[in-house]
Amino acid sequence: MFGTVAGGPENIPPPKGNYDEDTLCVEPVEIMRRQHFEYILDHRDLTVIEGIRTKKHSLIGCIDCHITPNDEGVYARYSQETHFCASCHQFAAVSIDCFQCHADRPEEAIRKAIGPDQRARRPAQELLETLQFSTAVFTK
Amino acid sequence: MRDTPDTTEKISTGRRHFARGVAALGGLAIAPGVFLYHTAGAKPDDQAVSSQQRWGMLVNTNSCHEECDACVTACNEENGVWSLGRPETDAQWIRKLNVRDRQTGHVTSMPMMCQHCEHPPCVDVCPTRASFRREDGIVLVNKHTCIGCRYCMMACPYKARSFIHEPLEDQLPHSPRGKGCVESCTLCVHKVDRGDNTTACAEACAEEGHDALLFGDLNDPESEISKRLEKYGGTQIRADLGLNTGVRYQGI
Numbered sequence: 001m002f003g004t005v006a007g008g009p010e011n012i013p014p015p016k017g018n019y020d021e022d023t024l025c026v027e028p029v030e031i032m033r034r035q036h037f038e039y040i041l042d043h044r045d046l047t048v049i050e051g052i053r054t055k056k057h058s059l060i061g062c063i064d065c066h067i068t069p070n071d072e073g074v075y076a077r078y079s080q081e082t083h084f085c086a087s088c089h090q091f092a093a094v095s096i097d098c099f100q101c102h103a104d105r106p107e108e109a110i111r112k113a114i115g116p117d118q119r120a121r122r123p124a125q126e127l128l129e130t131l132q133f134s135t136a137v138f139t140k
Numbered sequence: 141m142r143d144t145p146d147t148t149e150k151i152s153t154g155r156r157h158f159a160r161g162v163a164a165l166g167g168l169a170i171a172p173g174v175f176l177y178h179t180a181g182a183k184p185d186d187q188a189v190s191s192q193q194r195w196g197m198l199v200n201t202n203s204c205h206e207e208c209d210a211c212v213t214a215c216n217e218e219n220g221v222w223s224l225g226r227p228e229t230d231a232q233w234i235r236k237l238n239v240r241d242r243q244t245g246h247v248t249s250m251p252m253m254c255q256h257c258e259h260p261p262c263v264d265v266c267p268t269r270a271s272f273r274r275e276d277g278i279v280l281v282n283k284h285t286c287i288g289c290r291y292c293m294m295a296c297p298y299k300a301r302s303f304i305h306e307p308l309e310d311q312l313p314h315s316p317r318g319k320g321c322v323e324s325c326t327l328c329v330h331k332v333d334r335g336d337n338t339t340a341c342a343e344a345c346a347e348e349g350h351d352a353l354l355f356g357d358l359n360d361p362e363s364e365i366s367k368r369l370e371k372y373g374g375t376q377i378r379a380d381l382g383l384n385t386g387v388r389y390q391g392i
Contacts, residue, residue: 051189060313101318
């Protein structure tokens with residue numbers, strides 16, 4: 001069975017800790033290696049459509065635990081092979097689209113990357129619209 | 141595991157439940173016991189949202205300041221809707237409108253965003269059912285199924301939706317966004333599910349001291365928004381379309 005240690009890079013920051021006292025991850029590691037995407041796929045529909053927000057199989061939960069800073073305090077992006085997910089996906093030649101939209105690092109890392117002055121990146125003032133209407137604009 | 145037909149059936153069932161819930165809006169009594177559900181605080185994480193709530197927003201345009209765009213800024217920061225420096229294609233979840241009456245010169249200022257309709261045209265036209273209304277009345281795009289056709293953008297009478305034209309980075313964990321999908325105001329669904337009982341725009345408006353935005357449960361007769369709507373009424377923009385919007389305006 002392949003794993004992050006079999007052929008991938010060795011300098012991957014370790015996860016924050018065990019899921020609980022007895023278990024390493026939310027499911028047995030062998031199952032997670034093979035089937036983690038099925039748990040995530042299932043959970044995404046429950047979350048998006050039904051608003052179920054349990055943490056156990058949420059992608060945010062995976063990222064929060066598995067993506068940790070290296071010795072220099074830097075969080076790897078998915079595009080780097082030291083990113084936990086990428087380390088295995090690159091080795092196994094798997095292409096995923098998750099991180100085109102989803103955060104590949106915990107929120108604190110992203111906020112740090114954006115920098116303190118978020119306002120610099122807000123839409124320009126020109127977006128404010130001024131419309132001129134004759135009296136009957138809104139129909140009661 | 142849940143298969144697709146099951147999921148879609150779930151949505152359409154919800155619509156019927158939802159319609160029943162809205163009947164209560166007119167002041168009718170819903171089934172006994174339903175009111176008991178309306179307690180403050182978050183729903184349990186493992187519980188699905190239900191049509192016992194209908195989240196909505198009340199905009200008091202008389203309190204909304206012409207030059208203020210705190211709601212827009214707060215929305216962008218909360219949801220990571222950063223500008224790419226190209227206003228023509230930058231996403232816009234909420235925008236400010238200043239509407240001047242030519243006759244009187246009076247300027248009415250108001251935020252405009254997804255109106256979270258009971259009968260959303262965006263949902264009607266979506267070929268993949270990516271555009272959907274959650275049981276609690278929040279209209280969302282399921283970006284896992286959105287193919288970026290933009291029919292919903294054309295169908296929306298409020299110009300509430302944006303298409304993402306280019307690759308994004310630094311998205312926030314609670315607000316996944318990406319190229320090729322349509323997106324719009326989510327009524328801060330992550331905050332609602334957390335039990336915050338407010339949205340980023342409403343919080344920012346209150347911080348500015350304007351208090352023009354009030355978020356709440358339209359199905360709960362005891363909520364502030366329901367009480368105010370019952371007492372003072374609220375206008376739907378383009379009420380003639382019969383969409384029964386969740387966002388109501390006062391002073392227009």
